[in-house]
Amino acid sequence: MEQTPAAPTLLGINVVHAGSILLMLAAAAMILAIYAAITVRDPMAKRVKALGERREQLKAGIITSTARKRNSIVRRNQTTDTIRSVLEKLRVLQDSQLAVVQQRLAQAGIRKKEWAVAVIFGRMIGPIVLGGLAILWIYVLQFFPEWGAFKRFMGFAVMVIFGYKAPDIWIANLVSKRTHAIRKGLPDALDLLVICAEAGLTVDAAFGRVARELGRAYPELGDEFALTAIELSFLTERRQAFENLAYRVNLDSVKGVTTTMVQTERYGTPLASALRVLSAEFRNERMMRAEEKAARLPAIMTVPLILFILPTLFIVILGPAACAISDQFINRKPPTP
Helix, strand or coil: CCCCCCCCEECCEEHHHHHHHHHHHHHHHHHHHHHHHHCCCCHHHHHHHHHHHHHHHHHCCCCCCCCCCCCCCCCCCHHHHHHHHHHHHHCCCCHHHHHHHHHHHHHCCCCCCCHHHHHHHHHHHHHHHHHHHHHHHHHHCCCCCCCCHHHHHHHHHHHHHHHHHHHHHHHHHHHHHHHHHHHHHHHHHHHHHHHHHHCCCCHHHHHHHHHHHHCCCCHHHHHHHHHHHHHHHHCCCHHHHHHHHHHHCCCHHHHHHHHHHHHHHHHCCCHHHHHHHHHHHHHHHHHHHHHHHHHHHHHHHHHHHHHHHHHHHHHHHHHHHHHHHHHHHHCCCCCCC
8 A cells, every 4th residue: 555755844844734824825915915906095084084073073162271181072982981991990090091091192193092991901901811822822732842941931921021011012113103204294394384474374374284285295294283273273272282282292393393382372473483493403403313324324234244245245256266166176087097
């Protein structure tokens, strides 16, 4: 009776099974790419909808300039109410913690404040879920039988810590990307604000015009300026709109701009001259940041140069010489008598 030949393996992995999995992943990626290409959506539609909702809230008088500032409308739904009730019963929901998470969500561009409850719930449930999976994999199913007791405990601890920090890492990543995008477009926005102020436009009209002009090039900055223009038009205290802008953007430059705008509103100082000085400072700061990156480039390129470029260069230069030497001395046939 003939035996079927064993499937080839590479580093202990069945090559046929690995190839099948890779083919399935490639097919899924192709289907996803086709779906993304077919269902192309206008990136401005979501922003316009969010700004429209904010405008309607301000029109309806939902947001007032009372002692509870920055507590804008929170759309209640059954899921968040259930999560909130569970956290309050467990006594793990604190107002200060909730305020910090809400500000981080606003800095990440997430306008739904009820998601803060979900983030706090994720901090609580994440270590339990990932810790349970780690116990199942490491201790029950014995996925790593060669690990000792210390390595197993460390693997379990890493999974638990990652489950607790994962929501914060996700939000911090969003905040970092959004802050970087706003920092790049701020000098151009200030230049346009100077032009609008010198043309005689009001502050809210200037912010709205800058938001329309920069909405395509810098969508994050355009979104913040458009929201500030809406709040300037409807809020009873214009200072509150500028404070909300500084609250939503984790950037010292924006805080400086809002402070300048508040001072010009209070004391009647010329807006164009103050913004022109700020714009020059921000452009100098951006140039210094670019020069700093350029100065770090030789040190950063050292490791890729040693690992990837020099070996290839040596192979290209010395390869033909090594082949010629091998043919002459190593593979040379002895002379026939």
